[in-house]
Amino acid sequence: MERKEFLKRGFSALGFATIVPLISCSNSSVDPETTDTTTGSTSGSCTSTASETAGPFPTKSPASYVLTDITSDRPGTKLTVKITIQNKSNSCEGLSGALVDIWHCDAAGNYSEYGGSGMQSINYTNVHFLRGRQTTDSNGVVNFASIYPGWYSGRAPHIHVHVYDSSGKSLLVTQIAFPEDISKVVYAQGVYASHGQADTTNARDNVFGDGVSTEMATVTGSVSAGYELTHAIVVTA
Numbered sequence: 001m002e003r004k005e006f007l008k009r010g011f012s013a014l015g016f017a018t019i020v021p022l023i024s025c026s027n028s029s030v031d032p033e034t035t036d037t038t039t040g041s042t043s044g045s046c047t048s049t050a051s052e053t054a055g056p057f058p059t060k061s062p063a064s065y066v067l068t069d070i071t072s073d074r075p076g077t078k079l080t081v082k083i084t085i086q087n088k089s090n091s092c093e094g095l096s097g098a099l100v101d102i103w104h105c106d107a108a109g110n111y112s113e114y115g116g117s118g119m120q121s122i123n124y125t126n127v128h129f130l131r132g133r134q135t136t137d138s139n140g141v142v143n144f145a146s147i148y149p150g151w152y153s154g155r156a157p158h159i160h161v162h163v164y165d166s167s168g169k170s171l172l173v174t175q176i177a178f179p180e181d182i183s184k185v186v187y188a189q190g191v192y193a194s195h196g197q198a199d200t201t202n203a204r205d206n207v208f209g210d211g212v213s214t215e216m217a218t219v220t221g222s223v224s225a226g227y228e229l230t231h232a233i234v235v236t237a
Helices: 003-014 180-186
Strands: 078-087 099-103 131-135 141-147 158-164 170-177 218-222 226-235
Touching: 078 099, 078 158, 099 141, 131 141, 158 226, 170 226
Parallel strands: 078 226
Antiparallel strands: 078 141, 099 131, 099 158, 158 170, 218 226
16 A cells, blocks of 8 residues: 555544554655644743654664664764753753653664565564663763664654653653755765655655754764764753
8 A cells, every 4th residue: 555545544543643553764755753743832941842743663662772872783874862851840950860762764764673564665673773762861961873864755854752751751752853954965975875865854844844943953073974963852850
């Protein structure tokens, strides 16, 4: 079944905002990650990070993947991910002991833990690349080693994030957006080149189209040396 027809018949009717099985990343023209999008709200000295859908490919057992290096065997431009979790209820101080899960697709636009169907033909159901969990330090910071995410049709490049408090209570599901000028440089070289440039800008993205003011990462570095992503996520804990 074509992905567009699948979405028309099933996704909206079921109303899944987070877990929808086996939907392609790399060969699709419509993305299901279109629900549960809100803009950030401002209170006091900081702005809450926008809540977004977890999409159809969340990590199935995130507690099993406590990893700093989530690269696994995936080729691509090196990316260091540094995320700070800030607590809006405590003057935006760093939130210690928070659980932070991240996941994203590989250079070709495919996710691990899914596939083996007409919607993602490559079967990655038994591998777990580009997924991991870390606990924030005393300053609310987690670090991951990864690769620069690829893209798939209908979505701008992004990383998914799910933040929990120390007891496992969900605080926020969100996504991180990338500067388009840097993505263009990355996608012109190496393993990304055969996939070409992203077909969707942040402004035309189903998730980021209402603005990326609380979701845009700061990315520095180069293709040769690798890039560093820094981003602050504001939650209420």
